[in-house]
Amino acid sequence: MNLSLTVNGAAVTVEADGADTLLMVLRDRLRLTGTKEGCTEGECGACTVLVDGVPVDSCILAAHSAAGSEVQTVEGLADRGGALSPIQQAFIDNFSVQCGFCTPGFLMTLTALIAEDPTPEEEWVKAAVSGNLCRCTGYTTIVDAVMAATGQEVAR
Amino acid sequence: MQRLRRFEYHEPATIDEATGILAAAGDDARVLAGGTDLVIDMKTGRMRPSTVVNLKGITGLAGIEEAEGGVRIGALTKVTAVEASELVARRCPALNQAAAVLASPSVRVLATIGGNIGRASPASDLGPPLIVHGATVAVESPEGPREDLVEDLYVGPVTTTLASHEIITSVFIPATPRRFGSAHLKIGSRGGGTDISMVGVSAAMTLDADGSIVDAVIALASVAPTPMRAPDAEGALIGETPSEEVFAAAATAAAGECRPISDLRASASHRVALVRVLTTRALSAALEIARNGEVS
Numbered sequence: 001m002n003l004s005l006t007v008n009g010a011a012v013t014v015e016a017d018g019a020d021t022l023l024m025v026l027r028d029r030l031r032l033t034g035t036k037e038g039c040t041e042g043e044c045g046a047c048t049v050l051v052d053g054v055p056v057d058s059c060i061l062a063a064h065s066a067a068g069s070e071v072q073t074v075e076g077l078a079d080r081g082g083a084l085s086p087i088q089q090a091f092i093d094n095f096s097v098q099c100g101f102c103t104p105g106f107l108m109t110l111t112a113l114i115a116e117d118p119t120p121e122e123e124w125v126k127a128a129v130s131g132n133l134c135r136c137t138g139y140t141t142i143v144d145a146v147m148a149a150t151g152q153e154v155a156r
Numbered sequence: 157m158q159r160l161r162r163f164e165y166h167e168p169a170t171i172d173e174a175t176g177i178l179a180a181a182g183d184d185a186r187v188l189a190g191g192t193d194l195v196i197d198m199k200t201g202r203m204r205p206s207t208v209v210n211l212k213g214i215t216g217l218a219g220i221e222e223a224e225g226g227v228r229i230g231a232l233t234k235v236t237a238v239e240a241s242e243l244v245a246r247r248c249p250a251l252n253q254a255a256a257v258l259a260s261p262s263v264r265v266l267a268t269i270g271g272n273i274g275r276a277s278p279a280s281d282l283g284p285p286l287i288v289h290g291a292t293v294a295v296e297s298p299e300g301p302r303e304d305l306v307e308d309l310y311v312g313p314v315t316t317t318l319a320s321h322e323i324i325t326s327v328f329i330p331a332t333p334r335r336f337g338s339a340h341l342k343i344g345s346r347g348g349g350t351d352i353s354m355v356g357v358s359a360a361m362t363l364d365a366d367g368s369i370v371d372a373v374i375a376l377a378s379v380a381p382t383p384m385r386a387p388d389a390e391g392a393l394i395g396e397t398p399s400e401e402v403f404a405a406a407a408t409a410a411a412g413e414c415r416p417i418s419d420l421r422a423s424a425s426h427r428v429a430l431v432r433v434l435t436t437r438a439l440s441a442a443l444e445i446a447r448n449g450e451v452s
Contacts, residue, residue, distance in 0.1 A: 001165070018165025018208055021195060041196040042263045055262045060195045062188060064167065065212050109262065130350050131260020 005069050007032070008076030016063045023047045023058040026073060034074040034104050038133070045132035048105035049073050055109045057131070074104035077111060087111055090149035091142075098136030106132050110146055119150050163198075164207045171217075171296050171323060174209050178321035179298050181207035185320050188212075189232055189271035192263050217270075217325060220244060226330040231270025231293075231323075235282075236261070238269055248329050249445055250285035250338035250358045257281060257342050260350050270324040273306060276316045276382065277352075283310070283383035284358035284375035285340045291329045297322040307375075310382035333371075335363040337445030341434045342377075345421065353378045354422040355430040357410075359438035361393065363446050369393045374406070374435060379414035379427050386410040389435060398443050407435040 003016040007030060014029045026032045026049065038046030040059050047059040050072040077085040087110050090096070097103050106129060113120055113128040120128070125146045134142065147154045164181070168174040178185045186205040188194055197203035211217060217232040220241045227247050229238065238244055239255035258264055258272070258281040272282040273293060286306040293309065295302050298321065306327070309316045318324070338360035344351030356377030364370045372393035374386040389410035396402045416427035
């Protein structure tokens with residue numbers, strides 16, 4: 001069965017059957033391996049991508065349920081010249097990456113948050129990433145990165 | 157990467173088409189709504205349906221609207237939409253509160269209210285608030301439409317009275333009387349919801365003009381094979397004037413009648429203790445709303 005969707009601005013059509021998750025299509029068919037598979041059951045957020053601008057766990061989304069949608073992955077954050085997005089740069093500047101496995105998921109969740117609220121309060125940031133697990137950073141530097149990327153003071 | 161086992165896949169355009177496919181496919185056919193449970197169970201092999209019917213192409217199954225005598229919520233309405241609905245917040249506070257603590261934001265945007273009911277998890281977040289509001293579901297099948305109380309659907313863990321060829325199409329929440337309040341509280345191992353609940357408690361109460369409790373309903377999650385009513389606790393409330401002592405007696409009754417098991421999330425004794433605490437708190441929150449008349 002053909003599946004058509006837009007991925008990082010490009011229209012794509014791939015062969016996908018009912019058993020494929022969106023994550024499988026992204027990683028195995030489109031070779032967009034920036035999106036990670038963690039828990040496989042919607043708990044950890046490593047596989048977070050944006051579907052029509054909204055963060056979803058792509059490991060539990062049937063690919064055909066996303067037919068016709070605009071999907072954005074971590075590969076779509078930097079501009080064509082390779083310049084990182086503000087939140088990506090802020091992750092580097094604030095040491096928000098350690099092992100890096102959760103990073104793509106966090107970046108997608110936070111990209112959506114900042115698009116919705118350009119100056120989110122710290123509590124909103126924490127609520128937004130409640131479905132993204134990070135076992136290295138302790139989250140503090142991740143919150144710092146959002147504050148920096150949105151031009152806000154870090155209250156510490 | 158974990159893969160799903162092979163099965164026949166359908167995307168029908170109408171309910172009739174969908175129930176027809178399900179009826180022809182036999183007992184191990186499954187309906188796919190948000191997929192947040194089914195997709196996982198198919199990966200692990202806990203469920204191996206021969207046929208999967210994705211409802212996404214059927215229009216008119218999502219949406220929240222005022223209906224005659226209450227609020228109607230389409231079965232494919234996302235939990236995010238239930239959480240964001242001002243109408244739900246006003247009419248069904250417990251449901252609004254439960255939707256806000258169901259899993260994580262990136263799951264709530266996929267999960268549906270009909271799927272949550274049909275899944276019949278003992279730890280269901282939406283089951284208890286729907287029970288205390290006396291909610292019903294509309295069900296379609298080749299035999300025609302029927303309605304049933306949400307409370308009466310639950311048979312056992314992940315088991316309902318629904319046949320495999322029946323589809324929940326909407327949920328109806330009846331309008332509440334004056335001086336009604338409801339609340340839902342949950343404790344999981346991560347804060348703010350996110351995790352499957354160790355215990356969930358919904359409470360609803362109606363006061364008379366003098367402030368006495370004329371009706372009370374309490375429903376518990378994660379302490380029995382299905383979401384359960386707590387009739388002893390309800391009996392301890394009805395006819396009483398709300399007070400700390402009355403709520404404590406009801407909480408003790410609820411703790412006594414729940415039937416939890418010990419598992420990886422919590423021991424049975426810890427769950428009993430949580431039922432007592434959450435019942436007291438949920439009653440206080442429901443009382444506050446009943447007194448302030450916020451439900452209209």
